Amino acid sequence: MSAVERDGRVLRCRISTGRHGALDGELMREVTGALTALAGQDPADPDGVGAVLVHGDGENFCTGGNVRDFAAAQDRGAFVHEVAEIFHGLQRPLVNSPVPTVAAVRGWAAGAGMSVALACDLAVGGSSTRMRPAYPGIGFSPDGGMTWMLPRLVGAARARRILLTDEVLDAGTLAELGLLTEVVDDDAVADAAGALADRLAQGPTAALGRIRGLLGRTWESKLDSQLDAEADSIATCAAGPEGVEGLAAFGEKRRPHFH
Template structure:
């Protein structure tokens, strides 16, 4: 199975499961991940999501063996995969109304690195590396990296990583702002799941509204951002969780959130 799915404590963990190919993307895996993201977004029992990879890698990007076989057969599919697979996948991921945490357990290259950048938070193992490998195979950026990476580390550094296609170690990625936390090898998934469980017990509707406002503001002017804040704040203010949080504050007790 190219994907493994596990649920615990309101957290769904999706594991890219092609370790013999460093979890590189085949058509089957791309379509499976897109379906899994939609299902996680629609399932009220899922209140946070973790993405990780099986074995030694997070995701090595596009499976080039499948890619070259299709190219040599003059199949148009490789040239359509960005619009057909990667773009919908990244829209589903960034628009998911729940916190998404990447547990980067090893190499994240090309579309695999882009997948991590599109998550809300990233926890990386100490030996993990990130590589914008597109230029090395004569391609340009895809999977949203031209949009997400500059917003994480700045335009100039993102351009350098794109053009020079040099790997970035996990400690360097932390310094750049590419990842939020670096943990010892073997602990990335556990750390991500613990953080996700904490967020799953939080005001998840508010998290969804916060993500929506941030996403709108990232591509809008100040007026549009202010309007998005006003709308999403009004919507969050009508939730049971907001009333519970205010009541708990006044009563000096810990709130119990239900995500509603």
């Protein structure tokens, strides 16, 4: 079973394997290659990818790396460092994706699985969905950008509490914090996340990519530079085919057809 599949304009990426949802090196490499290739995609290509859907194939989204492999390694430090580098190779193009990303978070997203979920733009979970840093439980510090993303999403104080106490976050808390976009029945997670990804994929791909870019730079930008970037971006959108179609649809009182 391939880790990467096309479903219309949605790129479906499986990042874990087995009932417990363990990360797998070969899966990560395959997904990394597919996500990296998106950087060179023409957003105006009607046959291009319009959204990414990240999912597992078992009862859980992803519970992180194989702890038994960590324990069995002759040089544990070197082994874990190599695994982290492979994982970070996946996280970089996921965070910097030119198209929206959606996570189908069924069951547990723990350790590296929580980092993957945080890296996605939107996440759909079920009533039994749980997230937990999990790293302190085995005497590790986080990887996958968790210490960078979590404080930006929930605030520094809450991030300290979650990470230092290894807090288990249930579906209601995750929704309250904005870490889950939508909570549905457990059996409906895959369909709901797929529908959300498909809806995004039918939207204005170039404009959504520019929105992601603007949001990504906001923490490092001053207001003046952000305003300049917004002016450049909206002007580019207005002059492009998506802006032409959007304005025409508005004038004709119909839904726009971007693809």
